[in-house]
Every structure is written in structure tokens, then in C-alpha cells.
Amino acid sequence: MNIYQYDKSKEWFQRAVKVIPCGVYGHFSPAPYAPVEAYPFFSDKAEGARFWDVDGNEFIDYMCAYGPMVLGYHHPEVEAAFQKQISISDANTVASPRMVELAEFLCEMIPVADWAFFARNGADVTNMAVMVARAATGRDKIIAIKGGYHGTSPWMQAPGHHGTIADDHDHLFRIPWNDLEALDRILAEHGSQIAAFMASPFHHPIFEDNALPADGYWQQVVDKMHENGSVVIVDDVRAGFRLHMGGSNEHYGFKPDMIAFSKAIANGHALSALVGTDDLKVDAAKVFHTGSFWYCAGSFAAALACLNILKAEDGPARMRMLGEKLTGGLRDLASSHGYTMIVSGEPALPYLRLADDETLMLQQAWCGECTRRGAFFTSHHNWFLSTAHTEDDIEKTLQIADEAFKAVKKQFGS
Amino acid sequence: MIDQLKSRLNLKAVLRNLEVLPALDPVSAELISDWNISLRFSVWRDTQVVLDFHDGRCVFHSDSKESTSVNLFFSSPAHLNNMFENQASPLPLKGFTKLGFLKKEFSQLIGRLEYFLKPAAETVQDEAFKKVNLALSLNTAVFAIPELMKLDPVSRRIAPQFSAGSLQFSVDPDGPHAHIIFDGQSRAVAFPGPAVNPTAMTVFKNSEVAQALVAGTLDSFAAVATADIQLRGMIPLIDHSNVILDRLPLYLQ
Structure with missing residues (x-):
């Protein structure tokens, strides 16, 4: 599975920080991204449930612009x-x-x-x-x-x-x-x-x-x-x-x-x-x-x-169904790797946390490994489902998550 | 209030570095190698600390009641602060026979602390110097947080927002480290060295990055984005601490 690099995002950030306080401020700020090197900072293309960063990396987007995207980008x-x-x-x-x-x-x-x-x-x-x-x-x-x-x-x-x-x-x-x-x-x-x-x-x-x-x-x-x-x-x-x-x-x-x-x-x-x-x-x-x-x-x-x-389309029902599929799949996957995934909130905008490490460092590492493989997860904030997400997206996300669990297991053990 | 906080910072954030200085500076280690003496610094109706020198080590005690060889009394926080500015002397209440020691040997040790923390313009800042300066600066900042949480008006408003946990500051690859433990009830205690299972970590990529931050020449936001400063774990502990640390220059230069 391809591991993303973010050279152009970094270049844009270096330009940004010279002329914009913080470079990227507020809830888009890199500060809560841990590890920060797992995340892109800039994108200029989004469609459906995906966005592409300025390096051309493709992400299934589980933050949905932190909520505004609900039917898919460019509906x-x-x-x-x-x-x-x-x-x-x-x-x-x-x-x-x-x-x-x-x-x-x-x-x-x-x-x-x-x-x-x-x-x-x-x-x-x-x-x-x-x-x-x-x-x-x-x-x-x-x-x-x-x-x-x-x-x-x-x-x-x-x-x-x-x-x-x-x-x-x-x-x-x-x-x-x-x-x-x-x-x-x-x-x-x-x-x-x-x-x-x-x-x-x-x-x-x-x-x-x-x-x-x-x-x-x-x-x-x-x-x-x-x-x-x-x-x-x-x-x-x-x-x-x-x-x-x-x-x-x-x-x-x-x-x-x-x-x-x-x-x-x-x-x-x-x-x-x-x-x-x-x-x-x-x-x-x-x-x-x-x-x-x-x-x-x-x-x-x-x-x-x-x-x-x-x-x-009864969007809330669809997002609930997709959220249940995603969070249930991730919970099972975590369990198969010896971890305990806590799912809280609502399926359409769930918050997930690996309970095996109260510091969130394991959770942060896993979200980072998912992101650099194409499933954009933040570790500090609830995620968002949209009606544009598909069951195929969730299937692909679970494959990514599986690889991410293997990666963090090397670092943290189980 | 400002004098009171400054005096506590001088004692509990600056002077406390004598606890770690001998391990970093061979000159200081040699100076205290045969000392067997305890010094109390007490501020009237406020705080007191004890420096206990024995077996080539210095142990710092905050608000200790144990008997000491020497008691140095300060009539007010301002009195103590003036001593730190070399504009006043303490009132010795006990240990009159040790006055010579205080003026000579102890002053030499304090001189080493000043040498590293407030270097003169002509000081050659080689790698060895920078390493000690960085360790002491990091300790001073971390040791200051509990005192700011108690007395700085802005930090007092932030203090209730800390959940229980520990925050470690580290410089890769070899340190220094310092950490602070929050009890989740607006109180904290700080220590030199790494924490056991820290809840949150601020890690500087190398000493140059940390030194630039201490010197005020680093764009910390850019440094976070480029991973020169890495934040991990319960980031709210880091966020709140950073706001408190931004208050430190108001009291300590």
C-alpha cells in the first residue's frame, strides 16, 4: 500500500507561514495533527467523498470539511x-x-x-x-x-x-x-x-x-x-x-x-x-x-x-447506516489485532478511541497511519459521514485500517 | 502579587536548578563535592525552600519544615527579589558561623548558575555551554508552571482546565527532559527528567530547535507543522501549558 508523502503541502506551508498567522489557523491548523508528518495541509481538488491534496494523494474524507460536506463535494x-x-x-x-x-x-x-x-x-x-x-x-x-x-x-x-x-x-x-x-x-x-x-x-x-x-x-x-x-x-x-x-x-x-x-x-x-x-x-x-x-x-x-x-433520500438514515458499518468494522478489526476500539457519539458523526492507551498516542499513531494510506482520520475530533460515502469506500477504509494496525503494532505492540 | 509570584519563581523555578546543576557542570560538582550543609530561604508570611547539600549532591525541598544549618530570612517577597538582583542581602537567623561559606563558596555556585542562565555578552557559547543552558532554561520554564498556576491571574483561570496527567518536554535525541504532573484540581508539580508514561509530550527535534525557541527566534507554529516540534498525546495539556508559559517573561527575564 502506497505511503503518502507531502512535499508540496510542506512547500505551501512554508509560503503560508510567511504571510498568514500560524500558516494555517483555527481548526485546520496542523497543531492537533499528531504525528503531524502524517497529514497534508493543502488541497485544491475534492469530489464526492474524496479530496486530493496538492501532492496528488487521494483521501477518503471522514472529516467532510469538518462537517459542511454532507452530500459529497461538488454535488x-x-x-x-x-x-x-x-x-x-x-x-x-x-x-x-x-x-x-x-x-x-x-x-x-x-x-x-x-x-x-x-x-x-x-x-x-x-x-x-x-x-x-x-x-x-x-x-x-x-x-x-x-x-x-x-x-x-x-x-x-x-x-x-x-x-x-x-x-x-x-x-x-x-x-x-x-x-x-x-x-x-x-x-x-x-x-x-x-x-x-x-x-x-x-x-x-x-x-x-x-x-x-x-x-x-x-x-x-x-x-x-x-x-x-x-x-x-x-x-x-x-x-x-x-x-x-x-x-x-x-x-x-x-x-x-x-x-x-x-x-x-x-x-x-x-x-x-x-x-x-x-x-x-x-x-x-x-x-x-x-x-x-x-x-x-x-x-x-x-x-x-x-x-x-x-x-x-433520508440522508440521516443513510449516514447512520454507513457510520454503523464503518465503526463496527473498525471495532472488529481492532479486536482482531488485540486492541479495544471505543466508539462513542452518534454513528453519523462518531468519535473513536483506542482504549489500550489513555494518552491517545496509540490512537494518534493509528489515525496517522490510516491517513498516510488514504483514509483521512483525525484523532482529536469526531469524524463525519456523508451520503456520498459508499459501502465500497468503507470496505477500502477497513483494508487501510488493517494495514495501519499492523504498522502501529510494530511501534506499540498489542 | 507580582512580587510574591516573582519571589516564588526565583526560589522554586530558578534557584531549584541548583539541584541539577552539579550533574551538568563539572565546576559546580567540584564546588559542592564536600559540602555538608542545608540552607533555608524563607520569605516572611509566604514561602520557604531548603537546599540540602551532602554527598556531592544538592536536594531541593519546597516548603520543608525540617531543621537546617542556615536560615536566611527575607522580610518580604520584594526583599528576596532584590537579592536576586544583587541589590539586597538576606537576614541570617541561624548559621552565623557559615556567613563566610555563604559569601564565598555558595556565591561561587550561584555564580555558576548565573553564568549559564544569564550569560554575559562575552561568554563563549560552545556546545557544552549550550547544553547546560538549555537544560536549565527548560527546567526553569517547567518549574515555573505550578507557581504561575497559583498566582498569575491569567494562569489561575487556565488551571481548572487541566485534566489529570503528565506532560513531558524532551529534546531529541539525548535530552534534556523535564516534566510536570497535573492533578486535575488546578495543582501541579514539576520535576527534572523524563516522566513515567507521560500523558502528553512536547519533543524538540534537536537542541538547535529548542535553543531557538528559548531565544525567541523560532516560529513555533512553523516548527510544529514541520515536525521540528512534535506534540503527542493529550494535546490540551500542551495547549494550556503553552499559554501559561507565555506569561513567564512578565515575571522572569
């Missing part, structure tokens, strides 16, 4: 809808009818949605959700989950990290996932100040196993928050439309007050959406939040096409 119907729209109008001085059509579509498809608000990125709408909750309740404080991620605005970042100040976190309480007693304690001490509870539908931190909601957890959260006069926000930016077309909350059987979507909504075109209940519509109208590119119509058209296809 013909999505691209046709996008191209058709931008050929007549994209940026404009007044709003596009496509925005209205998309809002109508979301309100029809998502049980919680009585209205929709659009932006470009996930943090745009998680911030909007918090502002709406504060406007609606007249309160300051937000409860979130330890290790939960809602974007990179200062209040969402880890305290103490560069560019943040102590005041950024003055109005944020972090409690452990699935811990209703912790929620009770915060409500008992600060209830009259709590505007909202915000969490992802299931807990998907990085560098640790993901966790599903305990039985009845979400409904109790909703009940307690509503009793307190507070708002419940689901950050469905990462999982949205991979578990359920009506929002991941429908998969778990509860109804929040607002849901933030992005990533998979337009199959890679820049768009995010906040939907909410009628009770919050006037408050949402009062909040001023906007951006130069938030009205670009091409993304609305792409989202309409993407969501229609996902709905028609």
Missing part, C-alpha cells in the same frame, strides 16, 4: 442550484426571495421552527441565540457545558486563552454534561439571572469520548429552564441534519426554544440559520445582528437544494 444538483442563483444574483442591495423560500422550508420541516434567521457561520447564530435569549428574559447569564463548543467568540473560548479577558466569562456558567444536580445548583443560586441554557444535542468535545444525553436528561433540562423562565438553545451546528431533518432534538425527543444550524445546511456553501419558536420572534426581531455577506443568495439556493435532497 451536481446543489452546484446547479447555486450556479443558477449566482448567475442571476448573489450579493445584492436588497434581500433575495430565496431567503424567504428557505425560511418557509425550514419552518415546514423543523417542528420547533416558527421563524428562521440567517447568517454565515455557526458562531454568528449561537451569538444571535444568546442575544435573543437575553432580550427575551432581560437576564444576563448563560449556562453551558464544560468542554462544549459554540464557536470562537471571546465568551465561548477557554478562559485565559490569548485575546480573551476575564470579563468575557463573567456571565457564563459551565456545568458537566448530563449533570442535572449541577444545573439545579446554578438555578438555585443564580436562577433569577439565567437567560438561557445552551448545549449541543449530544456532547461532542475534542480529545475525549463523546456522550449521548442520559434518558430524560434533555426533557428535564427543558422543564427546569422553562420553570425558571429561561430559554433552551440547542447548538446543532455540528450535528444538524445528520441525525434528523427536523433537528437533532427530534432524534432525542425534546423541543428547545431555539436551534442553531450551519455546517451541513448547504453542503459546503457558507450559511447558518437560527430557528425559534413563535414566543421569541418579536425578541429576535429586536436584536440587531448582521453581516456583509449574510444575504448572499447563492447559499440560500444551495441550502434549499441540499436539504431537499437530504430529506428525499
